Amino acid sequence: MSRISKGVVICFALIGVCSLGQWVGNTLQPSVAQSPERQRQRPGLFRDLQLSRQQRREIRAIRQQYGPQTREKAQLLRQTRKELKAMIAGEAPDAEVRTQFQSLDQLTQETLKLRFENMMAIRKVLTPDQRQQLAEKLAERRRQRQRRFNPEG
Template identity: 40%
Template sequence: MLKKSLTTLLLFSTLSSLAVVLPTFAGPADGGIGWGAKVENLNLTPEQRQNLQAVRQRYQSQMEQTRAQLRTAKDELRRLMASNASDEEIRAKHAQVQQLQQKLATLRFESMLATRKILTPEQRQALAERMQNRQGQRRLER
């Protein structure tokens, strides 16, 4: 029971990192860097590759649009903080930033769920291990 719980926890924490991986599914023509080492050795079938590309395309424009809105809202918030704006104006802009961050997080989560359905349990586990190793490397680089 404990082993199953730990495995489930590890899988969930890794899948939450999967949103970071999704943009790498883009090919060079799409502005991405290709599949990358993260999915290179997962033995994806051609159908899985096609399905992953479809997931990326489905969420990419929404995520890019939301990121652009978020950048604009954050810039506006910084300007308001430096100006003589009222507390209410600043609070309203802060609320907008939070809403956009939540929208982006939801889009990432939904894309992770869609991606999860495409991978086999073994592929999910292998990806989870790679993502965990990648997170460890990032911590060492800091």
């Protein structure tokens, strides 16, 4: 597999894992900007899993542990990607563009690993049944996202 193909695969995997982090956050910790009515209407990933209070506390603690690092990496990833796009469109020398791509690739790997570790920590909190239900929900959301981005396919 070429380096670029591997990068594309990693990006798609990262999107999936990132989505898990967002859904966990949106489900367990209400946003200040959202009204309570809006929160009740949101179909959270964890809502139907019948989490115990202890599980909710543990998942919240995991999010607090990984959240700041994850947000920081995500911001840095966006900025690095933006700079790479500008370099590709501009007059930057090939060597600089390649170096920027390598930085993006490394940062993508670090971000993916961090989000994976977050997911593994949450996985330990869930029962096998809850894991299966979560996997089904994630698969359905992936299908919905694919239909949204590729309506004909």
